[in-house]
Amino acid sequence: MILGSDVSNLSTTAATAVARGLSIVVPVYNEAAGLPVLHQRLGALATRLRQRFGLACEVVYVDDGSEDTTLAIARGLAADVLDVQVVSLSRNFGKEAALMAGLDHARRGAVMFMDGDGQHPPDLVEKLVDHWINGGYDVVYTAKANRDNETFLRRLAVRGFYALINWGARQKIPEDAGDFRLLSPRAVAALKQLPERNRFFKGLASWIGFRQIRVDYEPAPRTHGVTTFNVMRLLGLSIEGLTSFSVAPLRFASLLGVLLASVAFLFGLSIVWEVWTTGKQVPGYPSLVVGLMTIGGVQLIMIGIVGEYIGKILSELKARPIYFVAEHSEKRCEAEAAASPGERTAAE
Ligand code: UDP
Numbered sequence: 001m002i003l004g005s006d007v008s009n010l011s012t013t014a015a016t017a018v019a020r021g022l023s024i025v026v027p028v029y030n031e032a033a034g035l036p037v038l039h040q041r042l043g044a045l046a047t048r049l050r051q052r053f054g055l056a057c058e059v060v061y062v063d064d065g066s067e068d069t070t071l072a073i074a075r076g077l078a079a080d081v082l083d084v085q086v087v088s089l090s091r092n093f094g095k096e097a098a099l100m101a102g103l104d105h106a107r108r109g110a111v112m113f114m115d116g117d118g119q120h121p122p123d124l125v126e127k128l129v130d131h132w133i134n135g136g137y138d139v140v141y142t143a144k145a146n147r148d149n150e151t152f153l154r155r156l157a158v159r160g161f162y163a164l165i166n167w168g169a170r171q172k173i174p175e176d177a178g179d180f181r182l183l184s185p186r187a188v189a190a191l192k193q194l195p196e197r198n199r200f201f202k203g204l205a206s207w208i209g210f211r212q213i214r215v216d217y218e219p220a221p222r223t224h225g226v227t228t229f230n231v232m233r234l235l236g237l238s239i240e241g242l243t244s245f246s247v248a249p250l251r252f253a254s255l256l257g258v259l260l261a262s263v264a265f266l267f268g269l270s271i272v273w274e275v276w277t278t279g280k281q282v283p284g285y286p287s288l289v290v291g292l293m294t295i296g297g298v299q300l301i302m303i304g305i306v307g308e309y310i311g312k313i314l315s316e317l318k319a320r321p322i323y324f325v326a327e328h329s330e331k332r333c334e335a336e337a338a339a340s341p342g343e344r345t346a347a348e
């Protein structure tokens, strides 16, 4: 029985990998205002990529249950320069699910994740593609060059999050890495084989290994609207990420337990010692209350942490689909079909 997985037939540098082209996956949730402009920019990008690398492109817009006119606008986008797929989910499933839906529908070989709000500059994509095609990298990820515009508290929280999630991990998740990344065909194949339903792409993309490279960039301001990730949602996402990806919190919990028990044991010893040497009864009320409250509080936290993991196990056990596609449409780019009639059947 083979328990590993061999994806070496999808070699990254081979001409066939490049010939299959690039799918740009864009999750969109209430991005109606900026979609036409983004599509235009992606069209220009596709033209440049074709000229420079001979790369054929498609874009997969995943409408994550938008409440505005995003879907209608996406349906109306022209496939004049690149193929366009529009995958509409049955409700808002969240960005990770939307990315998965895009990955599942991508028809070309390599996949690029890109936000639909204009924060991920299409101009940078050329550089990422260059790392893939000429550098032979499988995962080209981008990271915020700096966090100068963020508050001290937020930076501290980010630090803490990565310290915890990477604690004891063999493969560390790079700090500040975003979802804006390019995956080679074999990295895509590897990611699609991971069976878990609670997905944390930043972690998984790093976990699969292969040749990875970091590219620093400054995220542009949103072209419109506001971010959907407020502090509470970010906190939720962090707990999601931590519990679905790492057992560090559990380990932390056990260590804290050991630490507390040791302190209690030493404290007990010191009391025995004091009574023995001085013969005086130690006044116990305050130390008793402090001790009780500490233990009580710590136990509640630990039960909470364990509970998070039990919740994860339950949701994995139920094995519900990660998303439902309510509607799927696609437009083939005429110019592209004429340019490479044979290659498309090979890719499918
Ligand atoms: N997004 C999504 N589903 C959601 C929330 C966001 O598909 O439930 C998309 C959103 O349209 C955007 C990307 O995910 O393309 C990033 O979202 P946002 O800009 O709100 O996050 P931030 O850039 O602040 O991390």
Ligand code: MG
Pocket: 115, 117, 119, 222, 227
């Ligand atoms: Mg954004």
